[in-house]
Amino acid sequence: MPEIFDRVAIIGIGLIGSSIARALKEHGVCKEVVVGDISEAHGKRAVELGLCVAAHTDVAKAVSGADIVVICTPISTYESIADAIGPALKQGAIVTDVGSVKQKAIEAVKPRLPKHARWVAGHPVAGTENSGPDAGFAALFKGRWAIVTPEADSDADATAKISAMWTAFGSNVVTMDAEHHDLVLAITSHLPHLIAYTIVGTADDLETTLKSEVIKFSAGGFRDFTRIAASDPTMWRDVFLNNKEAVLEMLQRFTEDLIHLQRAIRWDEGQKLHDLFTRTRGIRRSIIEAKQA
Amino acid sequence: MPEIFDRVAIIGIGLIGSSIARALKEHGVCKEVVVGDISEAHGKRAVELGLCVAAHTDVAKAVSGADIVVICTPISTYESIADAIGPALKQGAIVTDVGSVKQKAIEAVKPRLPKHARWVAGHPVAGTENSGPDAGFAALFKGRWAIVTPEADSDADATAKISAMWTAFGSNVVTMDAEHHDLVLAITSHLPHLIAYTIVGTADDLETTLKSEVIKFSAGGFRDFTRIAASDPTMWRDVFLNNKEAVLEMLQRFTEDLIHLQRAIRWDEGQKLHDLFTRTRGIRRSIIEAKQA
Numbered sequence: 036m037p038e039i040f041d042r043v044a045i046i047g048i049g050l051i052g053s054s055i056a057r058a059l060k061e062h063g064v065c066k067e068v069v070v071g072d073i074s075e076a077h078g079k080r081a082v083e084l085g086l087c088v089a090a091h092t093d094v095a096k097a098v099s100g101a102d103i104v105v106i107c108t109p110i111s112t113y114e115s116i117a118d119a120i121g122p123a124l125k126q127g128a129i130v131t132d133v134g135s136v137k138q139k140a141i142e143a144v145k146p147r148l149p150k151h152a153r154w155v156a157g158h159p160v161a162g163t164e165n166s167g168p169d170a171g172f173a174a175l176f177k178g179r180w181a182i183v184t185p186e187a188d189s190d191a192d193a194t195a196k197i198s199a200m201w202t203a204f205g206s207n208v209v210t211m212d213a214e215h216h217d218l219v220l221a222i223t224s225h226l227p228h229l230i231a232y233t234i235v236g237t238a239d240d241l242e243t244t245l246k247s248e249v250i251k252f253s254a255g256g257f258r259d260f261t262r263i264a265a266s267d268p269t270m271w272r273d274v275f276l277n278n279k280e281a282v283l284e285m286l287q288r289f290t291e292d293l294i295h296l297q298r299a300i301r302w303d304e305g306q307k308l309h310d311l312f313t314r315t316r317g318i319r320r321s322i323i324e325a326k327q328a
Numbered sequence: 329m330p331e332i333f334d335r336v337a338i339i340g341i342g343l344i345g346s347s348i349a350r351a352l353k354e355h356g357v358c359k360e361v362v363v364g365d366i367s368e369a370h371g372k373r374a375v376e377l378g379l380c381v382a383a384h385t386d387v388a389k390a391v392s393g394a395d396i397v398v399i400c401t402p403i404s405t406y407e408s409i410a411d412a413i414g415p416a417l418k419q420g421a422i423v424t425d426v427g428s429v430k431q432k433a434i435e436a437v438k439p440r441l442p443k444h445a446r447w448v449a450g451h452p453v454a455g456t457e458n459s460g461p462d463a464g465f466a467a468l469f470k471g472r473w474a475i476v477t478p479e480a481d482s483d484a485d486a487t488a489k490i491s492a493m494w495t496a497f498g499s500n501v502v503t504m505d506a507e508h509h510d511l512v513l514a515i516t517s518h519l520p521h522l523i524a525y526t527i528v529g530t531a532d533d534l535e536t537t538l539k540s541e542v543i544k545f546s547a548g549g550f551r552d553f554t555r556i557a558a559s560d561p562t563m564w565r566d567v568f569l570n571n572k573e574a575v576l577e578m579l580q581r582f583t584e585d586l587i588h589l590q591r592a593i594r595w596d597e598g599q600k601l602h603d604l605f606t607r608t609r610g611i612r613r614s615i616i617e618a619k620q621a
Binding site: 084092103111122135147160161164177179180182218219220222223224225226227228229230231232233234236237238240241245247248249250252253254255256257258259260261262264265266267268269271272275276279282283285286288289290292294297300301303305306308309311312313314316318319320321322327 | 373404413442447453454457465466472473475511512513515516519520521522523524526527528529530531532533534537541543544545546547548549550551552553554555556557558559560561562564565566568569572575576578579581582583585586587589590593594596598601602604605606607608609611612614615618
């Protein structure tokens with residue numbers, strides 16, 4: 036793999052940021068990585084782990100001289116990060132991100148960057164329930180989708196270089212309209228997370244005796260939900276608040292469908308249940324055929 | 329492991345039944361297995377796979393001479409199975425089951441068996457989304473809970489022998505009141521399955537273009553739900569119809585909590601979301617500490 040960049044600046048060295056740092060190194064994508072993170076402890080840890088040559092709590096310092104800046108922080112920080120890095124960006128620097136919501140990411144960052152900067156938003160569809168610089172690993176993006184959402188006026192070379200970086204990490208890159216991205220992710224990712232958070236919360240509100248047994252017998256299905264519901268609270272709060280319309284739309288459909296099933300259970304309409312359960316089994320087969328399982 | 333039984337009759341040679349047949353053999357728990365299954369094809373397949381010495385579509389024939397009968401069929405079949413096997417049971421034969429609902433299992437079977445039969449209900453908390461005699465494997469129960477729900481008048485020796493069988497399979501055996509079992513499983517297993525079925529159905533109802541992308545990008549969280557929602561339709565229909573009260577109670581709590589979150593998203597109440605997401609992360613840690621993850 037020939038180097039794509041000389042210097043990469045990673046803003047936020049959590050699960051995703053530190054996985055990118057590791058993947059950049061493993062695949063020889065750049066000469067050096069500099070980290071910007073408001074947490075001094077995380078920056079120090081990143082240096083200790085050999086993830087970067089330097090770490091700064093001042094993000095402007097971190098992006099100085101970087102060919103590309105990858106924003107890996109919760110979306111509520113995007114505006115202030117864009118304001119802070121804007122004046123420090125090298126001429127023609129590429130700026131991208133990894134957020135799970137794309138329209139609000141574009142709205143937050145794009146108008147705050149200088150004209151010479153080349154902004155193209157992105158989203159690697161990958162993650163775990165763990166957080167922090169120690170949680171990352173280079174193979175996180177391997178075989179996973181990386182969605183790049185260029186706009187009509189985006190720089191083609193910047194889009195190509197960002198795509199090349201994800202390809203180097205082993206991801207399958209697709210480009211997509213930001214609005215469409217937000218709708219697809221609302222049902223495939225945001226709603227599942229919201230539901231998982233809800234049911235785990237519902238269980239946590241049960242009387243103490245029952246609650247301890249929920250933990251004990253979680254292998255019956257509940258366990259899969261607890262893994263999802265252990266994901267980073269700040270990142271996910273920001274996802275729901277910043278993809279509000281699509282999430283509320285999908286949530287409304289889901290709630291209608293759930294109440295429809297609730298009624299079927301109450302009125303012993305076994306055939307309705309059986310028909311749905313047979314249909315959903317088919318979807319799983321489609322996913323296995325699409326090699327995503 | 330000394331043999332616990334001479335002959336075991338397994339009624340229903342699907343995922344659970346065929347896993348029991350394999351585990352019985354692997355751990356030397358009995359001399360021989362006979363299968364009863366209304367599907368002649370499944371019975372033949374069980375013989376081919378070496379899971380049993382004989383298979384019968386007539387369950388009365390299958391239980392003849394058996395020391396223990398293990399019912400491994402959907403709960404809607406229990407009444408007719410109990411009626412059919414009752415007169416054919418050997419004196420003092422043990423009868424148990426593996427169903428996910430226990431109060432209705434007891435109601436369906438107990439009054440239909442002859443006085444000499446020794447009935448004790450059970451439930452191994454284990455499974456996969458696959459079905460049929462080929463789907464089973466001996467290790468399915470290893471390290472998982474097996475819940476036995478004896479009643480006040482249950483035979484202590486029968487309870488001990490059923491427990492010994494699950495212990496031989498590597499399960500951790502607990503005894504529990506049937507009513508309490510149904511409540512615990514409603515939240516740890518039945519509700520998660522219902523929710524997974526619902527969201528996969530909601531996704532399947534989307535317009536065709538969006539639907540194909542749901543499959544493509546399912547790795548974002550949705551995939552875990554599709555696995556759960558691929559579980560056996562008949563078995564799960566029966567679970568919901570036979571644990572109606574506990575499922576409806578848990579469903580009501582879940583829906584309230586979901587609508588509470590929906591409102592928080594609509595009104596930008598980020599702190600509410602963050603508080604819940606932080607709390608649910610703690611539950612996951614409890615489960616990891618309880619070594620169930």
